[in-house]
Amino acid sequence: MLNLTPQERRVILFLISVALLGLGINFALKVNSHITKFIRVDNHITKININQANLQDLLSTSGISPKLAKNIVAYRNTKGAFRDIEELKELKGIGDYRYEKLKDLFFVE
DSSP, rough: OOOOHHHHHHHHHHHHHHHHHHHHHHHHHHOOOOGGGGGEEEEEEEETTTTOOOHHHHHSSSTOOOOHHHHHHHHHHHHHSSSGGGGGGGGOOOOOOHHHHTTTTTOOO
16 A cells, blocks of 8 residues: 655645535535625635625625724615725725725625
């Protein structure tokens, strides 16, 4: 049989685990098509539907502070759903520079 060192066995186990995880995620996305209404994967970047994300979803997003997450939810509650991602610029604390960093994290549907 194969005489593998413990380190080689761990590497093989890790690679098999990663492959199975990827297959599981792929299967889950195909079976649960409603998930894709909330999350979209484009060019290896996961995007979040800004109109369906709750406070916890926004807080778990890189680059979103608790204050900004609350402002996004408050904006949706007062003005309704975002029609375009550029509406983020209307929020206090989001200028052109910050908008450029955030626009690739969200999509509007």
